[in-house]
Amino acid sequence: MLKHLEQQLAERESQSLRRRRRVAETACAPRQTVTAHDGTPRELLTFCSNDYLGLANHPALIEALAEGARLYGAGSGASHLICGHSRAHALLEDDLAxxxxPHLPEVRALYFCTGYLANLAVLTALGDAQTTIYTDLLNHASLIDGARLAKAAVHTYPHNDLTGLARRLAACSTPRKLIVTDGVFSMDGDLARLPELLALAEQHDAYILVDDAHGFGVLGEQGRGVLSHFGLRSERLICMGTLGKAAGVGGAFVAAHRTFIDWLVQSARAYIYTTAAPPAVAHAVRASLRLIRGDEGDQRRQHLHALITALRAGVPEVLGEVLNQRGWRLAESHTAIQPLIVGGSAEALAIAAGLETQGLWVPAIRPPTVPSGSARLRITLSAAHRLDDVERLLAGLAAAARGAGDAEGTT
Ligand SMILES: Cc1ncc(COP(=O)(O)O)c(C=O)c1O
Incomplete structure (x- = not known):
């Protein structure tokens, strides 16, 4: 087995697909000291986190985490159904519900250790053999894995293609149907066509699991996410939101009609058979929700939108003809996820390396995370960025594009 794995690793290396971690020496923030695999620490201006509101290093959340530890200790000690369900978890679930x-009638919420587990929990608990799961081609890996683990039949529909989906729903032979979609697509930044999906669900008696990992905190009134952005309300909606991205802390929640939540508590193995997250984390998430829903949340969302507008206006200005010549494309996204799609994995790595020499960290995302031939720089913006950070990124992109062109002899 070792020999086989060594060959696999070498193959990945030769295809520019080998993944490597870096060590962050300082807190999640636009300016971060990071040690790469060569062992040298550097300060980089980062455009890679999902800390969209810049809350991960907020003094109020650091204090709430410490206060939570003083009140409830460091760990939960057990799973929720044994004795790990603390007052902090219960209060957080009430806050989330x-x-x-406004969007989910008779709503209850359930707090999970991670979004990955929450998606596994919902899909395996609802996706029995009498159910068909319909899943968007570009859904997050946790939804794909949840569908794989479920006993349901699974149909994958092309990205946001509702005509094909409608045909499939009309031909469905199982009594129950579950449509599954990212709210904001994690590697593209575009939105699911939720109003039309909900109309289809009503027409065909289906339910919808919306993964709002990248919308919760950022979109809609008081940061309620993509359901608020579209002004939707229905008992057919099941919303999963993560709390380690815009909320800046950790964990995730599922909010839905109370019957769904009761059923998850009875049957979702990914909820039942795992130790509850530390109560202090739940306590800190409560503090985060207060910030997200208040004036500070509004100000941070406004600033984030100004940064998104500046980046989208600046990319064609600084890259100009390069975009056409090299077949690069800034994705059609109006969220904090602004991918620059470049195509080949080696090219994406070369541009990321060119940016890094200028002190900028933008991750190159390659297959299998994105479809083959669509490797990209996944630029993410945070309310903790300043406008001049975006200007520095734009200048860096122009220089990296020139560098990549020189290397190929095209300029
Ligand atoms: C769309 C989406 N869903 C789910 C997850 C998983 O959430 P978590 O990181 O809390 O496990 C992520 C990212 O991590 C994501 O991007």
Whole structure:
């Protein structure tokens, strides 16, 4: 087996697909000291986190985490159904249910250790052999894995292609149907066509699991996410939101009609058979929700949108003809995820390396995370960035594009 794995690793290396971690020496923030695999620490201006509101290093959340530890200790000690379900978890679930109540009738919420587990939990608990799961081609890996683990039949529909989906739903032979979609697509930044999906669900008696990992905190009134952005309300909607991205702390929640939540507590193995997250984390998430829903949240969302507008206006200005000549494309996204799609994995790595020499960290995302031939720089913006950070990134992109062109002898 070792020999086989060594060959696999060498193959990945030769295809520019080998993944490597870096060590962050300082807190998640636009300016971060990072040690790469050569062992040298450097300060980089980063455009890679999902800390969209810049809350991960917020003094109020650091204090709430410490206060939570003083009140409830460091760990939960057990799974929720044994004795790990603390007052902090219960209060957080009440807060989340209240927050999502404009969109979900008779709503309850359930707090999970991670979004990955939450998606596995919902899909395996609802996706029995009498159910068909319909899943968008570009859904997050956790939704794909949840569908694989479920006993349901699974149909994957082309990205946001509702005509094909409607045909499939009309031909469905199982009594129950579950449509599954990212709210904001994690590697593209575009939105699911949720109003039309909900109309289809009503027409065909289906339910929808919306993964709002990248919309919660950022979109909609008080940061309620993509359901608020589209002004939707229905008992057919099940919303999963993560709390380690815009909320800046960790964990995830599922909010839905109370019957769904009761069923998850009875049957979702990814909820039942794992130790509850530390209560202090839940306590800190409660503090984060207060910030997200208040004036500070509004100000941070406004600033984030100004940064998104500046980046989208600046890319064609600084890259100009390069975009056409090299077949690069800034994805059609109006969220904090602004991918620059370049095509080949080696090219994406070369541009990321060119940016890094200028002190900028933008991750190159390659297959299998994205489809083959669509490797990209996944630029993410945060309310913790300043406008001049975006200007520095734009100048860096122009220089990296020139560098990549020189290397190929095209300029
Ligand atoms: C769309 C989407 N869903 C789910 C997850 C998983 O959430 P978590 O990181 O909390 O496990 C992520 C990212 O991590 C994501 O991008």
């Amino acid at each position: 209240e927050m999502m109540s």
